Amino acid sequence: WKGDYGGKKQLWFPANYVEEISPTAVEPDRSALWAPTFTPVLSLLSTCAQQATENSPLGDLLRGSVDVSSCQI
Known part of the structure; x- marks a missing residue:
C-alpha cells in the first residue's frame, strides 16, 4: 500500500501494517482547530514506544x- 506516515510522504508500506480508512475519517474537526492542545512529552513517547x-x-x-x-x- 502506498501512503503517508509521520513525515514520510507517498511511501510503500506492507499490507499487514495498513488499515484502510475513509477520507471523511481523516478530515479534522474544524471547530477544534483554534483550540490549542498540549500533550506531555513523556506520555507521547510512551505512546510511540x-x-x-x-x-x-x-x-x-x-x-x-x-x-x-x-x-x-
Whole structure:
C-alpha cells in the first residue's frame, strides 16, 4: 500500500501494517482547530514506544529499530 506516515510522504508500506480508512475519517474537526492542545512529552513517547511494540511482528523481542529510509549512502 502506498501512503503517508509521520513525515514520510507517498511511501510503500506492507499490507499487514495498513488499515484502510475513509477520507471523511481523516478530515479534522474544524471547530477544534483554534483550540490549542498540549500533550506531555513523556506520555507521547510512551505512546510511540507502545505502538512500535504493538506493530512489531517480534513483539517484546524487538530491542530497537533503525529508520533506514532516512539513511544516506
